[in-house]
Amino acid sequence: MERPVQDSRTVADVDRREDTFTMFVRENQDRIRHALAAGFGVEVGHDAAEEALVYAWQHWDEVVGMRNPAGYVYRVGHRLAQKMARRRSIPVSFPEVGTVNPIVVEPGLPAALASLSARQRSVVVTVHGYGLSQREAAELLGISRSSVQRHLDRGLAKLRESLGVADD
Numbered sequence: 001m002e003r004p005v006q007d008s009r010t011v012a013d014v015d016r017r018e019d020t021f022t023m024f025v026r027e028n029q030d031r032i033r034h035a036l037a038a039g040f041g042v043e044v045g046h047d048a049a050e051e052a053l054v055y056a057w058q059h060w061d062e063v064v065g066m067r068n069p070a071g072y073v074y075r076v077g078h079r080l081a082q083k084m085a086r087r088r089s090i091p092v093s094f095p096e097v098g099t100v101n102p103i104v105v106e107p108g109l110p111a112a113l114a115s116l117s118a119r120q121r122s123v124v125v126t127v128h129g130y131g132l133s134q135r136e137a138a139e140l141l142g143i144s145r146s147s148v149q150r151h152l153d154r155g156l157a158k159l160r161e162s163l164g165v166a167d168d
Helices: 011-040 042-058 069-088 109-114 118-129 134-141 145-163
Strands: 004-006
Touching: 011 042, 011 069, 011 118, 011 134, 042 069, 069 134, 109 118, 109 145, 118 134, 118 145, 134 145
Parallel strands: none
Antiparallel strands: none
């Protein structure tokens, strides 16, 4: 017989809860963190993602039953990031090009990305930077696929203009 842990939950219930949350974090943490970092910069985005995941754990019994738990946690993180950005008054920033990876990146890209709106930046980086499909990005960001397409088109047009790149 299992001993009660709290309320009517058993040790097995708690273990199952922890397992489902651990699997959720393993599958979604990076996508949530990357999407928030794209919109609010690395520091604010990562802090907001961590706080959103803590919130998700505290409310896991409700979150796990939602149609789109990752999208919900992203939206919690988005609200937290907005508050953090206002409080900290930190401009959106990305790592210097040479410090990211040994790949070739346009040196003006970080500044050009920073000039986009948070939503455009999130969509462009989520789709083109992290390789999510437009459907996956829409689900994660909690917006329609047509909104993803619109923000993607506008964001890419602004990036092309900022970087002086012709639309091929």
